[in-house]
Amino acid sequence: MSVASNKTQWQNYATCIGTFAMLIACLTFLLPSCGSDHTKFIPTTVSNYYLIQNPPKDKRALIQKIAAFIQDKRKKGNYRSDSYFYQYSRNTAYFIRHKPDPGGHFSEDFDFYEQDKVASFGLMPCPNDSLKQIGLLRFFNNWGNYYQPDTLFNGCDTNF
DSSP: OOHHHHHHHHHHHHHHHHHHHHHHHHHHHHHHHHTTTOOEEEEOSSTTEEEEESOOSSHHHHHHHHHHHHHHHHHHTOOOSEEEEEEOOTTGGGGGTSOOBOSSTTOBOGGGGGGGEEEEEEEEEOSSOTTSEEEEEEEOGGGOOTTSOEEEEETTTSOO
């Protein structure tokens, strides 16, 4: 075997190893982010409290996700008039398997984690027709102004 062909063979190996290393580097950065933008609503032990895992950063996108979640619950017929949404965190994950315990030595309650509070949704009767409802979404903290609610649907004007 000549020195020139031996050098070419080593160059091919180096190119192959470099390509493989580049592929591994790309997968290392891409794979963890594949599922990270998938928003998930996790029920807690309190029937109308939900944890939002991986909420979108954009408020409009979050409104759409919450609206779709509520629509789905209403279609299935298992929706209560008020719902509360907290961001999934190490603190709020406790409530997936445990009920709030506001008293005692080791007390836990949703109110202790105001920083994780995202939104509340409520159904209210229309002023002129109590058989129709309006659905208001109120955001907390950095998600929005509680006193300027977003209307998810307005049954007062149209059928929902």
